[in-house]
Amino acid sequence: MNRPALLLALLLVPLAGASLGVGVASLSGDGLVFWVSRLPRTLAVMLTGAALAVAGVVMQQLVRNRFVEPGTTGTGEAAALGLLTVTLIAPGAALWVKMLAATAAGLLGTAAFLALIRRLPPQEVLLVPIAGLVWSGVLGAMVLHIGWQTDLLQLVGIWLMTGEFSGVIAGRYELLWLAGLAAALAIFAADRFAILGLGDGVARGLGLNPRSVMRLGMVVVALVTALVMATVGMVPFIGLVVPNIVSRVMGDNLRASLPVTALGGAALLLACDILGRLVIHPYEIPVSAVLGVCGSALFLWLLWRAPRHG
Amino acid sequence: MIKVTDLSHRIGPAPILSDVSLSLPAGKITALIGPNGAGKSTLLSLIARLTPLQHGQITVAGLDVARTPSAALAKVMAILPQNASVHSRLRVRDLVAFGRWPHHQGRPGPEDRAMVAAAITRMGLDALADRFLDALSGGQRQRAHLAMAFAQGTEWLLLDEPLAALDMAHARRLMQELAALRDAGKSVVLVLHEVNYAAAWADHVVAMQNGRIVAEGPPAEVFTPAVLEPLYDMPLRVETYAGRPLVLNHL
Ligand SMILES: Nc1ncnc2c1ncn2[C@@H]1O[C@H](COP(=O)(O)OP(=O)(O)OP(=O)(O)O)[C@@H](O)[C@H]1O
Numbered sequence: 062m063n064r065p066a067l068l069l070a071l072l073l074v075p076l077a078g079a080s081l082g083v084g085v086a087s088l089s090g091d092g093l094v095f096w097v098s099r100l101p102r103t104l105a106v107m108l109t110g111a112a113l114a115v116a117g118v119v120m121q122q123l124v125r126n127r128f129v130e131p132g133t134t135g136t137g138e139a140a141a142l143g144l145l146t147v148t149l150i151a152p153g154a155a156l157w158v159k160m161l162a163a164t165a166a167g168l169l170g171t172a173a174f175l176a177l178i179r180r181l182p183p184q185e186v187l188l189v190p191i192a193g194l195v196w197s198g199v200l201g202a203m204v205l206h207i208g209w210q211t212d213l214l215q216l217v218g219i220w221l222m223t224g225e226f227s228g229v230i231a232g233r234y235e236l237l238w239l240a241g242l243a244a245a246l247a248i249f250a251a252d253r254f255a256i257l258g259l260g261d262g263v264a265r266g267l268g269l270n271p272r273s274v275m276r277l278g279m280v281v282v283a284l285v286t287a288l289v290m291a292t293v294g295m296v297p298f299i300g301l302v303v304p305n306i307v308s309r310v311m312g313d314n315l316r317a318s319l320p321v322t323a324l325g326g327a328a329l330l331l332a333c334d335i336l337g338r339l340v341i342h343p344y345e346i347p348v349s350a351v352l353g354v355c356g357s358a359l360f361l362w363l364l365w366r367a368p369r370h371g
Numbered sequence: 372m373i374k375v376t377d378l379s380h381r382i383g384p385a386p387i388l389s390d391v392s393l394s395l396p397a398g399k400i401t402a403l404i405g406p407n408g409a410g411k412s413t414l415l416s417l418i419a420r421l422t423p424l425q426h427g428q429i430t431v432a433g434l435d436v437a438r439t440p441s442a443a444l445a446k447v448m449a450i451l452p453q454n455a456s457v458h459s460r461l462r463v464r465d466l467v468a469f470g471r472w473p474h475h476q477g478r479p480g481p482e483d484r485a486m487v488a489a490a491i492t493r494m495g496l497d498a499l500a501d502r503f504l505d506a507l508s509g510g511q512r513q514r515a516h517l518a519m520a521f522a523q524g525t526e527w528l529l530l531d532e533p534l535a536a537l538d539m540a541h542a543r544r545l546m547q548e549l550a551a552l553r554d555a556g557k558s559v560v561l562v563l564h565e566v567n568y569a570a571a572w573a574d575h576v577v578a579m580q581n582g583r584i585v586a587e588g589p590p591a592e593v594f595t596p597a598v599l600e601p602l603y604d605m606p607l608r609v610e611t612y613a614g615r616p617l618v619l620n621h622l
């Protein structure tokens with residue numbers, strides 16, 4: 062384990078401890094609150110943060126641009142579209158069917174985005190994120206329109222706008238383990254994504270098929286996004302801010318940096334979630350709102366710094 | 372040996388290579404020369420299976436590049452593309468280490484680490500090994516990419532304009548390293564614009580123009596006014612120095 066990873070792991074321990082301790086209900090003697098609410102919530106937050114941060118890195122390697130994440134490239138909106146469609150066509154469908162539909166739609170949305178940006182000049186680094194915002198805006202408008210027409214706007218709002226963890230209890234978050242598994246798969250394949258980031262030519266020269274690495278990356282991104290979106294709602298900025306900070310400090314040797322990114326994502330989201338529980342105690346601010354403030358500030362700072370540091 | 376048979380390549384309607392057949396000898400340094408747009412890079416990237424083959428056949432050390440799995444070819448040949456540029460924030464050592472990837476698939480052993488260290492030393496990058504690529508000069512970055520190709524440790528080394536960004540000391544050092552590799556039994560193919568480097572160091576020269584091979588042979592046969600003047604469409608003189616042709620193209 063490298064030093065940044067160790068430091069973050071040590072930071073996660075008190076954060077997790079705080080998260081287990083903070084809440085409106087006091088921990089009862091039988092441990093019910095702990096096992097049913099606190100522990101699941103803490104695990105859900107850490108899994109979500111880690112998986113989103115890793116998915117952010119993967120997305121950035123796929124498009125070779127630092128300023129994107131699955132939430133700004135239409136993956137989330139596409140997954141929501143898939144989930145909405147299956148909810149309308151087959152309201153009683155099993156959970157795994159819904160997840161499959163959301164993931165497949167997220168995959169399609171990501172593939173369409175990758176096809177869309179292929180012709181953009183690579184030196185114009187801001188065109189890709191702008192194209193992503195337009196694409197996710199288009200898909201998001203479709204989702205909203207359908208949601209409005211079918212009276213499902215509230216559901217759509219939860220998926221796309223307000224990622225938060227106050228509703229997490231045992232039995233309602235376990236799909237996030239699957240998102241964590243997808244992130245672990247990406248960490249396992251870290252070298253492939255790093256090589257893909259060096260360019261198609263280099264990847265081919267080293268005997269890798271860029272297309273198959275891309276497909277793997279798209280599956281990871283779509284899976285993580287769809288599962289997080291459907292379980293707790295989209296959480297912005299984690300996939301953007303954490304990878305950028307880690308890359309600035311450690312570089313893009315993903316074998317070393319991807320575990321750090323995962324831990325960093327878990328730590329940042331956990332800190333924001335605890336903050337959201339504390340500021341207007343005994344009420345809560347959704348973690349996505351806390352992140353919206355912290356994350357956008359961090360992102361602007363990164364954008365502003367970027368040109369000088371290449 | 373690299374064997375190219377009836378190779379043709381088009382981009383859209385434009386013919387880029389027409390009926391190229393050629394063999395490049397193993398255990399030698401082969402220089403590919405010709406004016407801008409002659410098709411040198413296209414030929415090299417077809418040999419290195421970076422561009423899909425349209426028509427014709429290419430074998431490298433007996434392996435058909437269209438059929439052999441890419442991962443197997445990566446253990447036989449390494450390619451340095453023209454203008455290799457990388458947007459990732461990598462340290463020199465990390466980039467060079469990726470050259471070993473075809474051999475270990477993510478689990479480098481002591482031998483891999485030794486090859487990486489040797490390649491870094493070969494390219495004079497020891498002092499820069501822990502720097503990020505985006506904090507290097509153009510020539511230093513070029514040397515990092517060369518070191519990556521060296522680290523791959525393949526029988527064949529394909530280099531597209533490796534001298535382009537190098538100063539004359541590093542250019543000569545690179546040619547010396549390539550000669551040492553050749554003497555150790557490896558084979559090198561490189562695209563060169565500096566004809567005198569080709570004249571001094573190459574064992575075999577291939578001259579291309581408009582997507583065709585126009586001359587092929589040892590330097591003494593190719594570097595003559597009769598071949599070079601129509602090739603580059605300019606008058607020039609060729610002298611002999613230390614038993615090798617010396618082209619006076621800059622006067
Ligand atoms: N994408 C493309 N579309 C159309 N024509 C192309 C494309 N890429 C290359 N060409 C043409 O193919 C021809 C051969 O290009 P190639 O890069 O192989 O030349 P080269 O011999 O390596 O030249 P240089 O010495 O300048 O590197 C050129 O005439 C070039 O204009």
Ligand SMILES: [Mg+2]
Pocket residue numbers: 411412413453531
């Ligand atoms: Mg060229």
